[in-house]
Amino acid sequence: MSTATPALRLENIVKTFPGVRALDGVSFSVLPGEVHALMGENGAGKSTLMKVLGGIYQPDGGEIIVSEQKVVMRSPLEAKHKGIVFIHQELSLAKELSVAENIYLGELPHNRFGLVDWQHLFEKTDAILQRLKVGFDARTRVGDLSIANQQMVEIARALTHEAKAVIFDEPTASLTDAEKVVLFEVIEDLKSHGVGIIYISHRMEEIFKMTDRITVLRDGQYRGTLDTAQTTEEDITQLMIGRKLDLTRNAVDHEFGAAALEVENLSCGTLYTDISFSVREGEVVGFYGLVGAGRTEIAETLFGLRTPTAGKILLNGREVHIESPVDAIELGISLVPENRKEQGLVLGMNCRDNMTLPQVDALVSGPFVKDSAEIEIFGHYRDKLEIKTPSWKQLAGNLSGGNQQKIVIGKWLSMHPKVLIVDEPTRGIDVGSKSEIHKLIRDLASQGYAIIVISSEMPEILHVSDRIVAMYSGRIMRTFTAQEVTEDSLIQAISGLGESEKVA
Structure with a gap:
């Protein structure tokens, strides 16, 4: 050749x-x-x-x-x-x-x-x-x-x-x-x-x-x-x-707090059944499974995009009823969606306006939106998340995939959520930006955020998670700690070969 x-x-x-x-x-x-x-x-x-x-x-x-x-x-x-x-x-x-x-x-x-x-x-x-x-x-x-x-x-x-x-x-x-x-x-x-x-x-x-x-x-x-x-x-x-990546397993370097989110026996028709798990403050819980396992559907239910047919959702020990994304946002649940370009961003809108979109009502003074408040919010999260853009005026559609994802994450962090759900956080992102997103997730956990990560990539789930929920065909098969999980046991569980176990 x-x-x-x-x-x-x-x-x-x-x-x-x-x-x-x-x-x-x-x-x-x-x-x-x-x-x-x-x-x-x-x-x-x-x-x-x-x-x-x-x-x-x-x-x-x-x-x-x-x-x-x-x-x-x-x-x-x-x-x-x-x-x-x-x-x-x-x-x-x-x-x-x-x-x-x-x-x-x-x-x-x-x-x-x-x-x-x-x-x-x-x-x-x-x-x-x-x-x-x-x-x-x-x-x-x-x-x-x-x-x-x-x-x-x-x-x-x-x-x-x-x-x-x-x-x-x-x-x-x-x-x-x-x-x-x-x-x-x-x-x-x-x-x-x-x-x-x-x-x-x-x-x-x-x-x-x-x-x-x-x-x-x-x-x-x-x-x-x-x-x-x-x-x-x-x-x-x-x-x-131009550098080596740290691909080692996640090591917890902080204490977990109380349970921020608890899900008890949640079901949604035939999409998923009898789902129970919890996420503590400062903890990253990874959801791993094959296409159709029900992971994204659970996230959509927690964010008010789907209505459960059974079960309970508790935030900080109190049962809540989430009927719309507005309810979820007000309760402190944020969702970084799987498809950032169609569901997470307005590509023809600038970076600042994308980041402040969910809270624009709170930034109104008379008939106008306060530019200074929007610029301050964008500047804070641009620095915090190390977003690379010439200015807030840059259109979101012109950013790289990694920086687009950081804009979506910054948008929801600016709402000060109790629970942050991130669905396929690095899909379509290069290895360098993946490493930055992984570090960001771990840093947010160390600051006390309760985080759910849904991913189809086993190395990613193993790298960022403190616990891993393995799903198959709408059910939780097993839950692993970061210390006990192996690739073989995880593959067995998501293939329906493991014995179903509830999550504590």
Whole structure:
């Protein structure tokens, strides 16, 4: 493979935005039939480089070479016609249109009368969908599909042309384990046909499973290319962030207080049944389980988004009834949601306004919101959480994933909660920012916050939790202390192999 002519090359690419050089002379290449990972912290330049390649951005310098021919990509459609397909992390689908219309948008087939040839369109689309082994057809309205199936529609776009290179940007972020298997099969199929794959992901297990080589960017600059089979996670991390990470287990360095939250025999229809647990002041309780175990649904119930069918919720020993998020907030329960971009932030709003949104009524003076009070709140939590942004005026959508997550956490900390629930705290965040979020959670616990962490990543749960609640199919199977838990016992419990035990 190393002697093959690259399917594409980018040479000395430069891209500058106002006040920021996002790419500083970056070179990158992918070979036919190779899966080449592109890694780096949020803000390292990965997405910018791929948007240059995909025709979304025009470079300020450098060259793009496809099959030894210099090309200019003026638009995503032009890039696609030249063999470059970009499958975005953020879905870019027209939800009111059919699957077929989305896949062939901008290039619908026409008959000799100039009208759309619907039969041909649907036949071509169904052939692609059969290759992906999905459970919907060409005529399905995209808005009626789950997020995971919408992601599969994005992937289907890559199969409509004879692609020379396909860019996968965090492709498994919304997929179930079964759908991931299908995705990996599709990638192997593309490889076997000589297509070069560029794979952007923060998930190390996928990187080591799927890729042949790894290129690392830091601060918009090329830092090196490694053979996957001959490198380690530590090597990659040091290239990405310039330092080693502390990946040791959590060690409790403070005393726990009284029980801030107690849940007794809580049920919510068929979503979860007979759930009992407690969280003490200064304690982090991690919830771990497979998709559908009921973890997020419990969090949504505690935050007033779902109504329980049985059981009790107690705060500081007093039973409470939570019928809406307003009730939860007033009682001192805050939820950092799983999907920060859709549920936690208004991306087109600035950082300050995002952070003060839940308490804007309390910051009103006459008909106006007090700017000085909002700026003071933002400044306090920007410093406390070490949020990296030029100013409070920066749009939340322009921040890195780690800083976006800190904005959401700061928003809820500014409400001074008794209980902080954090659902998938580091999803889509690079390893350096993950380490910062983990440290932040531990620091908040040491300050006396009662914290629930829901995560699908075992290393994360093991690292931050004082106790771990293992769930399977809507039930608590076992509860472990940080000292007694092992990876094997945790996997057994979430697979339904452990004996169900109530949480004290």
